[in-house]
Amino acid sequence: MNKKNVLVAQSGGPTSAINASLAGVLKATINSGQYDRCYGSINGIMGVLSENYLDLTDKASDIPNFINLLTHTPAMYLGSCRFKLPDFKDDDSSYSFIFSQFKKLNIGAFFYIGGNDSMDTVLKLSNYAKEIDSDVKIIGVPKTIDNDLCHTDHTPGFGSAAKYIATSILEIAHDTYIYAVKSVTIVEIMGRDAGWLTAAAALARNSYSSAPHLIYLPEVPFDNDRFLEDVKKELSVRNNVIIAVSEGIRDKDGNYITAAKAMADTFGHQQLSGAGKALEFLVKENINVKVRSVEINVLQRCAAHNASKTDLDESFAQGEKAVSLAEEGKTGCMVILNRTSNTPYTVEYNYAQISGIANEAKSVPTEWINKDGNDITGELVEYLAPLIQGEVQQYYENGLPKYLDVSHLNK
């Protein structure tokens, strides 16, 4: 039997774990009795359209420790894209080119590692495959720090981002507690529509530090007056108040809380800034106290040196699972993860039809947010805690994390 090859690509925004899934796909392909080589498409599905590939099987044999280094390298080793395929009923030219490439490379399975938009591509390609009666298996491997994909317990990349956020909040707390003066520190966290990452700030709490003292998620309409009352109340019981806020908080009419809005009342003109700055200005204008805002920036999605071992292990396993699903003849689906127990924490790998996943988003459920809308419940902490457990053994060279050479991307 002439063995077929597999093709894999990555799409959407970076995470610390997306290469672990790629490593899982590669390892499982190398170990597969059914598939031969593992090709990677550069810059997502764009790489197929421009015939830009890497032979990952070659890389794994040429570069010492390749699969291990790949697992611990942040962001996409294959690069990414933001590209939405048109409906093939309107224009099938991209589709016919992609499937001609599959034929040319003798592809038996295509794996797309990504978030919501990438699952839309998986859906469209698998529908087209059905339409033209192609037997290429099309399978999605989830990835997003936002944890907003439906039908799976949580998403690869989320645990590492959550660990980075909780670590940062704890370290910011130590930084904040040193002065014996009243202060408010506002920490802005990613997550435009879902509050999962901001909720993870709660994991920083321990026996000596209750920071963050207030948590604001995009799922709860934000009210300036109620916020100021919350802050004043916290300042009445402690010196240093630390607040976790999602970049995506909105008022009751759905308008983002930005500095533009907060400052417009005072100075009559617009400022360009995010939610953290907006709340900083609000406190500055209304409460006589030292205040600063900190934006947990892109590092929350690429600080692989502080990744969660649980996250990397699960991301790798989901890559492997994708290959075994293809071997079993599955297509038009995404790998999912079911939590079978919380204590001890155990999961099972499975799959779900892609049609119910693409273009849908999962918010933090109302019952996991406290009544006052300024904190999360113990149940949500129990859900989150297992996901940040374990540290990875990061390789270092010259005092810095040793990551894989990505000069094929940086042109």
Next chain:
Amino acid sequence: MNKKNVLVAQSGGPTSAINASLAGVLKATINSGQYDRCYGSINGIMGVLSENYLDLTDKASDIPNFINLLTHTPAMYLGSCRFKLPDFKDDDSSYSFIFSQFKKLNIGAFFYIGGNDSMDTVLKLSNYAKEIDSDVKIIGVPKTIDNDLCHTDHTPGFGSAAKYIATSILEIAHDTYIYAVKSVTIVEIMGRDAGWLTAAAALARNSYSSAPHLIYLPEVPFDNDRFLEDVKKELSVRNNVIIAVSEGIRDKDGNYITAAKAMADTFGHQQLSGAGKALEFLVKENINVKVRSVEINVLQRCAAHNASKTDLDESFAQGEKAVSLAEEGKTGCMVILNRTSNTPYTVEYNYAQISGIANEAKSVPTEWINKDGNDITGELVEYLAPLIQGEVQQYYENGLPKYLDVSHLNK
């Protein structure tokens, strides 16, 4: 002989290594034949004025692994203050109180761990001690992420901040390289007056990534037009340009480059923001390319989970050295570090009279900045590289770094 005790305090801004120096003072005191107990003053010299102390010798015997945990806990375990003593010739009331406390606690040596302002306190206290003929030894232990203290090769805390910055730039580079579109990423780094920290961004460069592609230090007057030319030139040779910029860059007249200034020309009103945002706006207005700015925030001074082993080891040793200097009868001085060789990297611990150190600052020398004023020289890289070497064995608990309980600060 009735053994005397020592008193130690911390002051100024946080670093990841300042508790390592405290741990060094404590360890050396415990091992001293000359001194008995080690007391800590809470919130710097303010703790003496308010009689707020911790018995660190007790802590070391009560809390398992205390000295090791202390070494790896970020920010000040004893808290900090920003307090400048008046000239004792104008008002000696604080001084007489402080020295009455020294008598009450049977103090033989006082150690102040801090930066420039703290060394001013060491100078004033040691001058007063001379004036009143007190034999209490007054010794400074340096600390500042800014690396701007004179008479010492480099300062405790700088190496860990430099390692965090270089790691972040490398991870941001991976994050940036994934899209096949032209982009500019501006990374703002701490250091209001000295460019050492921003220079450390250059350590992120390796065989596959030349980021940061441009580096702007506060030592070089910043010119908007020249900056835009630099960026255009870099964009002509690569897709993704990454720029390291100090928060303290100023124009030729000494005015800080802030978004206020950059935006005033375009919209006629002021924006409140830092140098990174200012350059982001500049690029946005003048070059048609995707641009974003990232502020490496307070985490650069408190991310102990990514500390430099070289830095922690040297910080600890400088704490120990302070105690041995006191035992030898030295006073009115600061511990210093001489680099005796670069390859292999070796240092010697010594001391310098405090009068030549307090209230002076060390900038990056002109000869270590390239001719175009947009990068650093190889000599500076050689100076910096040894300081970020080595990783610390960080303790973890529940998925987060395990730090010491600081509930005595967070009231």
